[in-house]
Amino acid sequence: MVYHVPWIYTPVRTILAIWHQLTKTEIPELTRCSVLMRDRSRVEEVIHAMRWAGAGSLQVISDFDMTLTRFAHNGTRIPTTHNILDNRLLISEDCAKRMKELLNTYYPVEIDASRSPEEKLPHMVEWWTKVHELLIQQKIRKDLLPQAVNESTVMLRDGYKEFFDRLAGQQVPLLIFSAGVGDVLEEVVQQNHVFHPNVHVISNYMDFDQAGVLRAFRGQLIHTFNKREGALCHAAGLPELQRRPNVLLLGDSLGDLTMADGVSEPENILTIGFLNDQVEQRKESYFNSFDIVLVKDETMDVPNAVLRYVISARERR
Numbered sequence: 001m002v003y004h005v006p007w008i009y010t011p012v013r014t015i016l017a018i019w020h021q022l023t024k025t026e027i028p029e030l031t032r033c034s035v036l037m038r039d040r041s042r043v044e045e046v047i048h049a050m051r052w053a054g055a056g057s058l059q060v061i062s063d064f065d066m067t068l069t070r071f072a073h074n075g076t077r078i079p080t081t082h083n084i085l086d087n088r089l090l091i092s093e094d095c096a097k098r099m100k101e102l103l104n105t106y107y108p109v110e111i112d113a114s115r116s117p118e119e120k121l122p123h124m125v126e127w128w129t130k131v132h133e134l135l136i137q138q139k140i141r142k143d144l145l146p147q148a149v150n151e152s153t154v155m156l157r158d159g160y161k162e163f164f165d166r167l168a169g170q171q172v173p174l175l176i177f178s179a180g181v182g183d184v185l186e187e188v189v190q191q192n193h194v195f196h197p198n199v200h201v202i203s204n205y206m207d208f209d210q211a212g213v214l215r216a217f218r219g220q221l222i223h224t225f226n227k228r229e230g231a232l233c234h235a236a237g238l239p240e241l242q243r244r245p246n247v248l249l250l251g252d253s254l255g256d257l258t259m260a261d262g263v264s265e266p267e268n269i270l271t272i273g274f275l276n277d278q279v280e281q282r283k284e285s286y287f288n289s290f291d292i293v294l295v296k297d298e299t300m301d302v303p304n305a306v307l308r309y310v311i312s313a314r315e316r317r
């Protein structure tokens, strides 16, 4: 009603404008042209609420391949944890060729904007199952994994150290939830010196025999589109994640959006999606699904800026 009374309307508008200025987040990184937001005011509200609640209420859930690792560097693709195993130390030329053929068949399905996750699911199970069978046949030796990681071109995104170190410094748990190979993932994080005590990993782990030779993969298979089940089975039970209702979620696939489904009584969830590939075809679905979309951004600048704001030293509690 007040809005229809002209002499009240102007002061109200002024007060609202001042209030907006006062409460506006000071995150210049969010104004970059590589950043897309469907609803900027919701992002602002969630970030404010997270800041208000403080580091003690926060947990970060992140995908690994192509989210914490770079997608490409100088025009060349960065290997995923599966692709790091493509090293003659571990697998034969023939096995590498067959894994590449499978990648060329199934990766286009994984990122196909015209198919639903439900349609993709059986293809993903097929891909992962075939690759894991091939890897088991190769009798991979556990003691050679560090060398294979070291010889690979894998790179974490620029700014990764600030990201891992800040979370560790504020004792905010970081759950890395990956459909990649857990043993390789851990080695990548170790070799980058950021495997802090607050880091927890849910992934596909190798099972080695007494001689340290790969004989199977442990537990339920995790692929890109069944992370919800993994979240409900594993993440929901981790004591370190209890009573932390605010979640910063990072991913590069629409399947990653279900990684927070195991959080009990969530209050504020902010999702950030890296759109690395097939940008034009997938822009709309990412824009409609993630709160913040980062287009061809190989850095951790935006997640770091959000974290700096949410758990800065000026915390209120």
Ligand code: C5P
Pocket: 063, 064, 065, 066, 067, 080, 081, 082, 083, 103, 107, 110, 127, 128, 131, 177, 178, 179, 180, 224, 253
């Ligand atoms: O860590 P994240 O969940 O992203 O790991 C899964 C990624 O690994 C998928 O996006 C998929 O493209 C990739 N992948 C691969 N080779 C396989 C299976 C999956 O590069 N054999």
Ligand code: MG
Pocket: 063, 064, 065, 066, 067, 251, 252, 253
């Ligand atoms: Mg990924």
